[in-house]
Amino acid sequence: MIETKLLLVDDEEAFVSAMEKRLTHRNMRVSVALSGEEALSTLDQDPDIDVVLLDIKMPGMDGIAALREMKRNHPLVEVIMLTGHATVESAIDGMKLGAFDYLMKPCDIETLVKKVEEAKNKKRDQEKRIMDATGKELRRRRGA
Ligand SMILES: [Mg+2]
Numbered sequence: 001m002i003e004t005k006l007l008l009v010d011d012e013e014a015f016v017s018a019m020e021k022r023l024t025h026r027n028m029r030v031s032v033a034l035s036g037e038e039a040l041s042t043l044d045q046d047p048d049i050d051v052v053l054l055d056i057k058m059p060g061m062d063g064i065a066a067l068r069e070m071k072r073n074h075p076l077v078e079v080i081m082l083t084g085h086a087t088v089e090s091a092i093d094g095m096k097l098g099a100f101d102y103l104m105k106p107c108d109i110e111t112l113v114k115k116v117e118e119a120k121n122k123k124r125d126q127e128k129r130i131m132d133a134t135g136k137e138l139r140r141r142r143g144a
Contacts, residue, residue: 004028004120005048009039009066010055010082015105019053026113036061040069043077050120052079053103053112056087056094064090064097071098076126078119082107 006028010016016032023030031046033039036058043049052070056063067079081102083091091102100119103112 002124004116005031005046005050006116007031007033007039007042007046007049007052009033009036009052009058009063011035011058012055022109023113028116035059036063036066036069039066040073043070043074047074049074049077050123051100051116052077053082053116054079054099055082056090057084064094067094067097067099076123078123080115080119 004027006023008016008019008023008030009032010019011034013034016034020030020032031042031049033042037060039052039054040061043052054063054066054070058066063081067081070077070079075098078100079094079098081091081094081099082105083102084105088102088104091099094102100122101115103115
């Protein structure tokens with residue numbers, strides 16, 4: 001099975017390090033960021049990231065603002081919003097902006113792993129369709 005490259009973004013350091021530990025042994029290569037701004041520069045440096053787990057409530061750039069930028073600069077990356085009860089509506093707004101789904105904190109680790117896997121599969125399928133279409137177009141241009 002191909003390793004999933006995950007970026008975990010949350011302003012709560014304790015949460016980030018606990019989740020990083022738990023997810024690293026789940027066929028995932030986990031990067032972390034403690035703010036929206038940091039997440040965006042991490043994605044720019046590592047465009048192979050498949051899935052972003054993105055906290056909504058963060059000081060400075062919040063999750064929704066970060067999501068907009070991610071989808072603009074890296075349209076294929078799949079984003080799962082992390083939300084508390086207070087920000088469920090924002091999570092739904094996030095899905096309208098192209099987020100894959102949202103999870104309520106504290107989240108069950110099995111549910112999270114399953115959701116991340118689904119998001120990664122969606123991204124890989126989309127990449128494959130783009131590669132197939134590109135190949136078809138090249139053959140068409142060569143007149144084959
Ligand atoms: Mg937060």
